[in-house]
Each structure stands twice: as C-alpha cells, then as structure tokens.
Amino acid sequence: MSTGRLRRRSSLHSLWRIRSYVRPYAHQMLLMTAAAGIAVGASIVVPLITRSVVDGPISHGDRSGLVPLGLLALALGVLEAGLVFVRRWVQSYAALGMETALRDDLYAKLQGLPVAFHDKWQTGQLLSRATTDLSTIRRFLSFGLVFLIINIATFVTVIALLVHLYAPLAVLVAAAAVPLFLISRNLSKAYLDTSRRVQDQQGDLATLVEESAVGVRVIRSFGRRDHVGHQFRSGARTLHDSAVDKATLVARFWSLFDLVPSVTLGGVLLLGSLAVTEDAMSLGDLVAFVSLMLMLVWPIESLGWILANAQEAMTAADRVYDVFDTESEIVDRPGAVDVGAAEGHLRFEGVGFSYASSSHPVLRRVDLEVRPGETLAIVGVTGSGKTTLTSLVPRLYDVTAGRITLDGRDIRDIRLTSLRRLVSSAFEDATLFSSSVRDNLTLGHSDASEDEVSEALEIAQATFVHDLPWGLDTRIGEQGLSLSGGQRQRLALARAVLGRPSVLVLDDPLSALDVHTESLVEEALRRVLSRTTALLVVHRPSTVALADRVALLEHGTITAVGTHSELMETLPSYRAVLSQHAEEVTAR
Ligand SMILES: Nc1ncnc2c1ncn2[C@@H]1O[C@H](COP(=O)(O)OP(=O)(O)OP(=O)(O)O)[C@@H](O)[C@H]1O
Ligand SMILES: [Mg+2]
Known part of the structure; x- marks a missing residue:
C-alpha cells in the first residue's frame, strides 16, 4: 500500500x-x-x-x-x-x-x-x-x-x-x-x-x-x-x-x-x-x-x-x-551512553505521541511517575492509548513531544541495546515463536545461565515446562506443541523477567485468560512485580489490586492518579471503566 x-x-x-x-x-x-x-x-x-x-x-x-x-x-x-x-x-x-x-x-x-x-x-x-x-x-x-x-x-x-x-x-x-x-x-x-x-x-x-x-x-x-x-x-x-x-x-x-x-x-x-x-x-x-x-x-x-x-x-x-534506503528513525542519539544497571525511576514528562499514519494525537501531555520498585497500573477504556503508552518505554516508537526519563536520563540518551536490557516487556498477545521453549525464554538474553532460567520460570509460575515431553527443549508453535492461553502468558512473563530487568512493562498480561488460570498467573505476577519498577496495563479490578497506584488514561491523557480505593471512592469515571471491563469479562 x-x-x-x-x-x-x-x-x-x-x-x-x-x-x-x-x-x-x-x-x-x-x-x-x-x-x-x-x-x-x-x-x-x-x-x-x-x-x-x-x-x-x-x-x-x-x-x-x-x-x-x-x-x-x-x-x-x-x-x-x-x-x-x-x-x-x-x-x-x-x-x-x-x-x-x-x-x-x-x-x-x-x-x-x-x-x-x-x-x-x-x-x-x-x-x-x-x-x-x-x-x-x-x-x-x-x-x-x-x-x-x-x-x-x-x-x-x-x-x-x-x-x-x-x-x-x-x-x-x-x-x-x-x-x-x-x-x-x-x-x-x-x-x-x-x-x-x-x-x-x-x-x-x-x-x-x-x-x-x-x-x-x-x-x-x-x-x-x-x-x-x-x-x-x-x-x-x-x-x-x-x-x-x-x-x-x-x-x-x-x-x-x-x-x-x-x-x-x-x-x-x-x-x-x-x-x-x-x-x-x-x-x-x-x-x-x-x-x-x-x-x-x-x-x-x-x-x-x-x-x-x-x-x-x-x-x-x-x-x-x-x-x-528507509532511514531508521529510532537510533542511538549522538553521545548516547551504555547504562549497566538502573534504579528504575521512570518518568513521563509532558509526553505527546501521534502515529505517522494520522495527524490526530493518541497521547497528549502525559505526566506520570513510577518510583523505583513501584507498580503503577494504567486503566482506560479501549482505544484510550494504553498500549501506545507502554510501547514508548522500550522505544518501539519515539515520543513526538516531551520526554521519558529513566533515573533522570532521557531514554533517548541511553543506547538502545542498554535500554532494551533494562526495560523488559510482555504484550497482550504473548507471542511465542516456532522454536524450543528455551529459545523462546532466552530471546532477549541468549547468555542466560541455567539458574537464571529456572529462577525466571519459578517466579512466573511456569514450571509446567519441566513436565513437557522434552522439557525445555520441547518445540512449541506451529510445528510443535500447542500451549494453552495461560501457559503462553506465563511463559511470556518468564521471558520478561529473565535477566532481572529494572523496568517491567506489561500490557494486559491477563487478557484471554479464564478465571482459574487467571488466579495462577496473578500469583505469578505478584511475585514478578515485587522485584521491579513496573508499568502494568490492566482491565480487571482483580488485577488492579496488584498495583501500588493506578493512573486513569482518558482520551490520551492522564486524568487521575491515586490508589485503587481512592479512585473508586472519588471518581465515577474510574468506576465506570472498571465495571465496563468486568461486564466484558463476564460476557466472555
Ligand atoms: N500502529 C498504529 N498505527 C496507527 N494508529 C494506531 C496504531 N496502533 C494504535 N493506533 C490507534 O491509537 C489509538 C490507541 O490505541 P491503543 O492500542 O494504544 O489503545 P489501547 O488503550 O491499548 O486499547 P485496548 O484496550 O483495546 O488494547 C487507537 O485509536 C488506535 O486506533
Ligand atoms: Mg491495548
């Protein structure tokens, strides 16, 4: 086209x-x-x-x-x-x-x-x-x-x-x-x-x-x-x-x-x-x-x-x-530095974003702070820009206004390889490749040790992989074994936590799960989140409980930040969004 x-x-x-x-x-x-x-x-x-x-x-x-x-x-x-x-x-x-x-x-x-x-x-x-x-x-x-x-x-x-x-x-x-x-x-x-x-x-x-x-x-x-x-x-x-x-x-x-x-x-x-x-x-x-x-x-x-x-x-x-000849717009800026470890202090400062295909901005003046070790949940109606917001952190797209900082440094001044080691993500659809479980896990960290892999599996409650016919060497995907939705999600979580990232970005990791599996993955999530700074997109009230604070995203901008109970008490629009999602889940 x-x-x-x-x-x-x-x-x-x-x-x-x-x-x-x-x-x-x-x-x-x-x-x-x-x-x-x-x-x-x-x-x-x-x-x-x-x-x-x-x-x-x-x-x-x-x-x-x-x-x-x-x-x-x-x-x-x-x-x-x-x-x-x-x-x-x-x-x-x-x-x-x-x-x-x-x-x-x-x-x-x-x-x-x-x-x-x-x-x-x-x-x-x-x-x-x-x-x-x-x-x-x-x-x-x-x-x-x-x-x-x-x-x-x-x-x-x-x-x-x-x-x-x-x-x-x-x-x-x-x-x-x-x-x-x-x-x-x-x-x-x-x-x-x-x-x-x-x-x-x-x-x-x-x-x-x-x-x-x-x-x-x-x-x-x-x-x-x-x-x-x-x-x-x-x-x-x-x-x-x-x-x-x-x-x-x-x-x-x-x-x-x-x-x-x-x-x-x-x-x-x-x-x-x-x-x-x-x-x-x-x-x-x-x-x-x-x-x-x-x-x-x-x-x-x-x-x-x-x-x-x-x-x-x-x-x-x-x-x-x-x-x-297509120039890559997302490249290391001159003078970008390698950052070995980060405390995990993430800030959005007046961030605006619009996709190249449309002049209409998806995000406007987003100010947001996630303190080291904190879990911040993003809640918003469908199409409000949650996925877009999360994809800015690993620089899948660059902000078109404002800036995002990690420990006070603009993420564009951190070398991409460093940034993507520090920030780890799991997306809505838990993409796995036609390859062994191990290859899928170590996608971003091919040098991960056996202990690190076991630890990541443990944290994400994905130890079921040890029971697969060939353990970690079992092939999954198109020509291999099919995994259930919950298993895929937990594997994607394990992949995200492997290598102890400083910042975790999780876009609705519990979507597509039934209630039983949800509780399993939720437990996994709770452990994952306790270790890092996290930005977590959620739809369900039960998952919101995992977050320290919640931000409400409406029409591409943050309209409120607070604890779940604060927002429930004071904001009818927040209650509306969550109950809408709850209805969607029940309808499924
Ligand atoms: N790759 C893209 N190119 C152009 N526009 C896009 C692209 N991805 C998303 N959009 C638009 O940006 C807006 C926000 O989309 P986004 O996926 O961030 O919403 P969301 O809050 O994650 O929704 P959901 O809850 O359904 O996942 C939507 O209007 C969507 O049409
Ligand atoms: Mg989305």
Whole structure:
C-alpha cells in the first residue's frame, strides 16, 4: 500500500549499487565470462574445420587428411563441454553467494527498522522483496549479464565470419536477425507480464488457503464454508485461465521462433547453391556458412529475454533499495551512553505521541511517575492509548513531544541495546515463536545461565515446562506443541523477567485468560512485580489490586492518579471503566 508513496530513483542507478555485492565475486564473474567466451569460440571454430574437411579431404578423396581434422573437432567439442561445466559451477557458487549476502543484509535491515515501518508495509510486500526480487537480481547477475556480453560478441564475430565467407548472403542473415530479435523482445515482455499475473494470483490463492486454515473455527461457527469455497473456486479459475493464456502465448511465439530461421535457411540454401555452382563460394564455404548461421539463432532469441530480465532486475533492485534506503528513525542519539544497571525511576514528562499514519494525537501531555520498585497500573477504556503508552518505554516508537526519563536520563540518551536490557516487556498477545521453549525464554538474553532460567520460570509460575515431553527443549508453535492461553502468558512473563530487568512493562498480561488460570498467573505476577519498577496495563479490578497506584488514561491523557480505593471512592469515571471491563469479562 505504501510503495506508491516511496520515492523512485532511476532503475539503472539501483542496479549499479548492487556492484558492492558483485565485487567479492569479481574473479568468478571474470572466469565465468572467459569460460563462456572460450566455449563459444570453440564452437565457432568447428564449422570452419568442417569447411576444411569438405574442401580438402572430401573433395580430394584424401582419407588420411580426415583424421587430424576429425580429432581436432572432437577435442574442441570436449573443451566446450568442460567449459560449460566450469561456467555453470562457478556461476551457481557466485550467484548464490551474492544472493545470500543481499538477503542477509535485507533481513538485518528489516530487523533494525522501527515498528512504525512494519505498521506501514504489508508482510507480503516484504516477503516478495526477500524472495522473488532477490532471485530476479541473482538471475541477471549470474546469467543475464554474462550472456549479454557473450551474445553480442558472438553475433559480431559470426557475422564477420559470414561476411568473410560470402558477403551477399551475410547481409541476408543480418537482416533476418532483426525480426527474430523483435519477436523475442515482444514475447519476453508479454511472457513476463503473464508470468507475474500468474504469480500474483498464486499468492492470492495461497493467502486464501492460509486464512481459511487459520480461521477455520470462525468459518465453521459462522457457517461460511460455502462462501469460502466459492471464493476459492473463483480464485482457482482465474489462475487456471491465466496459466492457459501463458501457454497459448508461448505456443504462438514459438512457431514464429521456428519460422524465421527456417525461412532464412531456405533462402541461404537456395542462393548459396547458386553461388556454389557459379564458383562464387566453395561447397565447404556453404557448409560452414549454414552451420555458423544456425549458431546465431539462440544468441539472438535469448537477447530479447536477457533484456527483459535486465529490466526486471532493475525494477527488483529499486524495490529492494526502497527498503535499504528507509532511514531508521529510532537510533542511538549522538553521545548516547551504555547504562549497566538502573534504579528504575521512570518518568513521563509532558509526553505527546501521534502515529505517522494520522495527524490526530493518541497521547497528549502525559505526566506520570513510577518510583523505583513501584507498580503503577494504567486503566482506560479501549482505544484510550494504553498500549501506545507502554510501547514508548522500550522505544518501539519515539515520543513526538516531551520526554521519558529513566533515573533522570532521557531514554533517548541511553543506547538502545542498554535500554532494551533494562526495560523488559510482555504484550497482550504473548507471542511465542516456532522454536524450543528455551529459545523462546532466552530471546532477549541468549547468555542466560541455567539458574537464571529456572529462577525466571519459578517466579512466573511456569514450571509446567519441566513436565513437557522434552522439557525445555520441547518445540512449541506451529510445528510443535500447542500451549494453552495461560501457559503462553506465563511463559511470556518468564521471558520478561529473565535477566532481572529494572523496568517491567506489561500490557494486559491477563487478557484471554479464564478465571482459574487467571488466579495462577496473578500469583505469578505478584511475585514478578515485587522485584521491579513496573508499568502494568490492566482491565480487571482483580488485577488492579496488584498495583501500588493506578493512573486513569482518558482520551490520551492522564486524568487521575491515586490508589485503587481512592479512585473508586472519588471518581465515577474510574468506576465506570472498571465495571465496563468486568461486564466484558463476564460476557466472555
Ligand atoms: N500502529 C498504529 N498505527 C496507527 N494508529 C494506531 C496504531 N496502533 C494504535 N493506533 C490507534 O491509537 C489509538 C490507541 O490505541 P491503543 O492500542 O494504544 O489503545 P489501547 O488503550 O491499548 O486499547 P485496548 O484496550 O483495546 O488494547 C487507537 O485509536 C488506535 O486506533
Ligand atoms: Mg491495548
């Protein structure tokens, strides 16, 4: 959705920038070009040997003269085969190396870009850059670029030889190359368009299948099976039609591809025979001429493809550099310092925030203080900005007004790596990855010791993991074991407390829990909270009791701060928010 908004540079420029990835493989690229060049050269010599065979041993009936020429032709054939092997081998090595380096950098860049970037870009857009676009670039670098040079060189050399053999016929061949090239160019363009359409439709269909698998419960319970089935059939039909279009296109052009060389060949044979009978050329010349001429068909035909591929690679390079050129706004400020440990004194000072996608501020003039060791709960109606507020502390987004301080220091003056070690978060949805329990736990602290892991599990009441089939090495997530909502929450809590963060930010860690599990997790939370400064978003009155003080967030600003009982007594709006949530819970 956002690609249109991005600035467009010249495509050639983006492709040129890829050279830094090509440079480490410069030797291989040269070797590839040399191998391809020599192989083509060897194959060009063979018709000339044939000419000598026809005009020498054959026309003079001299059998002994055949042997050396025959052996030479054989040797050239073997040489060519060997060189083709070398080229392909080097090509795969170099091309895959370049693609991997590019993809690694792209992935690292994506990981470094702020959350706001991912809000703006669709996952599919990023995925296609990391896969299809990079493959297109690889194809061009490994194949297109080399053969662009080789094919043009072949064309020039062969035409020169043809002129040498018999100039009038050479002109005919050169003229026939023009329509052949144009056909190839048009076909490539049309083919690429259709291919892209087929690819898009395949993607759409895959999305449909994925969504209906993920949403199978919703689809069943709302009785939408027929509707989804219909959607799938119509998507599959469109895909089928496009694939047939593609096949028809290829069939139509392929016959033209055969027609032009065949007609030219007919003309050359006819005029060539006349020339031979009139002694304008020898029989050997004619044989060599025809063989050489047939060697031109593939380079000319493929030139159209290569140019189309080059164009595609330019667009792909543009799309990839769109991502590389996105500046990360959330970076270390000049002079930012490493902070080893913090007391945990968190202050919001006149904080304002609006998302880039809308000018309407979500937070306005938020002043808030969480003293070391204290737990402050944030309460507010849905959409009041609670999640937004909490995401400012680990700098998932930066404040657009005011500042947030930790122990009196603006968090933007603390290096990001430090800040994210000091501040630990758990969000509403308790995201776990398809990996082992241990990997999920030590996500932010890969160096955590066994004791630290056990302690974190203990505190978060997540010791159930020891009873899993393979303990901490059990895989969870899509291809592994499913955990219940409560188990996921407790695991996410354990992850958050691992490494003893100075500040804990918990966004509604008890959402999606039934009452029984809730009490388990609440107990876990109580222990977690007793150890650190905490900012805790809560919905339920029972969880509010865990906090020392509560702040009421209304329309993006803090309207009251006090203990739970104070606010209950004095503020009807506070009572309203909590009872609304209580009703929501009962309704569930
Ligand atoms: N990534 C985003 N981009 C643009 N606007 C957003 C984004 N996330 C949230 N908003 C908007 O900001 C406002 C506050 O959202 P936020 O998620 O902070 O509310 P919340 O208090 O956490 O709500 P809930 O109780 O439902 O979790 C909403 O109006 C929402 O539409
Ligand atoms: Mg929220």
